[in-house]
Amino acid sequence: MNEPINDVEYLVLLAVARLDDDAYGVTIREEIERRAARSVSVAAVYAALGRLEERRLLAHHLTDPTPERGGRRKKVFRVTGPGGDALRATREGLDRMWEGVELPEERRSA
């Protein structure tokens, strides 16, 4: 089943890839907000993470509880082999779409 991934999933997957060993809800959200200027709720991030993990594009491990999290553990994600493939495939697909595209001149609003 090779369902294409949607744009939030794409952003989340890329964020996990960028974050190396420190990819969990807070950092993923921040990464997306900082780089893509998109505000996503923590719950939406987890929904995407869940779908991506279901499709084995991501895997996770749990950390020890910390006091700043109210004594809760952390779910840290990493990109799996198929996850890397999916990222590359999406990028290639997008790149091909971009080939030869000519857009009207960029408009800057004040």
Add this chain to the structure above:
Amino acid sequence: MRPPLERWLVRLIAPADREFIAGDLAEEYGRRVESDGRRAAAPWYAREIAAALGQRILAALRDAGGAGRPRIASIGQDLRFAGRAIRRAPGHAVLVAATLALGIGATTAVFTVVDRVLLRPPPFPDPHELVTVWSTYPGWRGHDVLGPFWDRIPFSWPEYVDWREGQTSFLGVAAYDGRRMTLTESGMPALLDVGVASASLFPLLGVEPELGRTFAPDEEGQGAKRVALLGHAIWRDRWAGSPEAIGSTIRLEGTAFTVIGVLPERFRFRTVGDSRFTSFDVWIPIGPDGGPLNRDSHAYETIARLPDGAIEPAVVEETGRIVGGESYPERRGARVVARHDEEVGEAREPLVLLFAAVGLLMTIACVNVAALFLGRVLARRGELATRAALGAGRWRILRQLSIEALVLGGLGVAGGLALGYGGVRVLVARAPAALDLPPALGLDLRVLGFSVALGLVTSLVFGLAPAALLRRGDLDGQLRRASGRLLSGGRRFQRGLVAAQFGLSLLLLVGAGLLGRSLAAELAIDPGFETGTLLSFDLALQPDAYPTNAVRSTFFTAAVERLGAIPGVEDVSGITSLPFSGTGGSSSFQIVGREVPESRKKPEALRRSVLPGFHETLGIELLRGRPLLASDRDGAADAVVISRAMEERFWPDGDAIGERIERDGRIWEIVGVVEDVLDDDLVGEPKPTFYTPFHQDEVGNRARLTLVLRTATPPDRLAPQIRAAIWELDGSLPIENVEEVQSLLDRATAPERYRTMLVGLFAILATSLASVGIFGVTTRTLVQRTREMGIRAALGAGPGRLIVQVVGGEAPALAAGVAVGLGAAIFVSRALAPFLYGVPRLDPLTYVAAVAILAAAGLAAALIAARRVVWLDPARVLRAD
């Protein structure tokens, strides 16, 4: 750092990822508190929790769709199904939505107003500590003029000072009063509401000035400084909000005051004994320029702080002893009241009743919604069975029903919101001024949320009832059994409820009827003068520009002349305080030849000072003697005209003409008797009144007069000409309160009209809901007895007979409800009795009409429900089972 309410809020997150999401949120919340502060972090946290709940609901809906199906598409399908189901039974949809809308709208609107008036304390720190203290004089009890005030007498300044120095119970005490003073700055002269206060008032309330300072202790009393505090609004309007206002001067009644401070915008303060002052433009200290300082002038209301607001007998005793001096406790005492109670005043009791009744209304609305949904169970049986047979799982059906229920609930909520907003606007627009409701009062979000949630949950739970009873297997058989159980089990309960609804509706209809008839009787009362084309306005002369009686007389004579020359003006006169204007006082006097000793109570009556022709202008009939004339002026013998009530009281067996009374060391001869007028209460008895010629006697030294004009044209267009005429004489005079006299009377009946409107609205709501209830119960009976009806129809019973039978079946429940309601109404009418005028509390017409209205509504609802009997096709009915 733990986010607020975390323990409960995290339960809204889907269990699978709860630990991690909650952990992430806690971690980020902590950071946000550090960088942006708690105020910014808490809303962020709330949004995140809401988003998590949203995700959870989406996921649940997706899962309910079953694996492998296109997910979003099936929700659209459900919505379409819901739309179709609603179109198939539009009556059901309208009833459910309307019932919810009524319940939610009424609950929210009434709660919003009640909360604002009753539950919100004064806007000061530790408001529960604030109390108001009155002095009492039991000797006034039963007196017709002073009686109502015997236990709410304001303090005089020396009494206040004694109390302040002598008391040991209070954390702090303050005195204040309101008065109207003329501002004679540049621009249009204006009459301001000026608060006069002891220096302790603002520190006691905990009010910090926005600019400058408040009064210092040495700026009050005998040696008071001429300093003033500006209210926020006047500072903004007249000083353009400039800090340079501090140190500038403001002229009140011609006296210059130095501005020392500006009060904050949110500062609100009102007098509680005198309903005229609900806010103040300017404050000055109590002193020679701002109110009397002698021991006999009971001018000042008080406010004080008690530890914990605990009004102990010892506190009252101590205060009474100080105020009453040696005469305590027989002659003078004190009364201590929570400030909040005092501000809410008479509004409390009716509003509490209303609040309770509205809660009941919301309950009834929910029960009716439940009954309506249950009534649909059997009707949907076939459809659901078909869908199950075609492969829809239990969850699928559940989901579809819940979407239908939510759509109906959503419509109800939308209607409820609209009704709630409209309702609050009506309640605010009609509210008596004393309630002091802000015009832009928003709905109370707490109760709105609560009633919306209650409405949605009710529709959801009962909308799902049929499917919740399903198990796998023989769906149709189950549905039949389940609905049978639902129908028979709940029916007695539902009938009981309908009976209760009828009882409640009857109670309210009777209440509304009694109040309505009382109001009609009150509006029909003749106040003793003709208000038709009567216009009035207030004129206040500056003491420094018009220092003597003679100058003022000359001015008013000229003014009357000019006003009389305006085309369309027929008559002009003036009086120190017009009936229903809420001003004016009484005087004691001695009857010459029947003097009472100083130690005993002297006769007392309302005292009014009038310009010549006053009684003619108002259309007050002259019974005997002569009216007051232009010739009754300085130099002529002092003349007085008295009212019929005054003659009957003091000269019960005969003619008062020629008798003399003594007041202020002068002897006044009674030259005429005029018909009574009502003064500020339409339902009260006319009070003894005497009228003195303004040109011989001015009450007080303020030189303020209300001028009245009888006009041939509609009086509302004359205001510009009146201003022009007066300003030709003196351009610095403020002309205030130009108003038709009728509207003064309307204001006097405003509380009655408000009460009647509230109860009436409420009775209509309750009757509508009771009708919905009877509709639901009849439908259920019908559905349950369809088979029986079919057989009867097959045996030849016509639809008419069947309808009579079905509707007749509900009659005992209705009769029981009406009986209980009548009993309750008779009982509760006792509570209404004090509000009723001209109609007995057991007025038969009202009771009969209420029963008739209710019976008609109930019968109509039952008939509408029963009309489907007419369409019964016996063959189909018998086949159907």
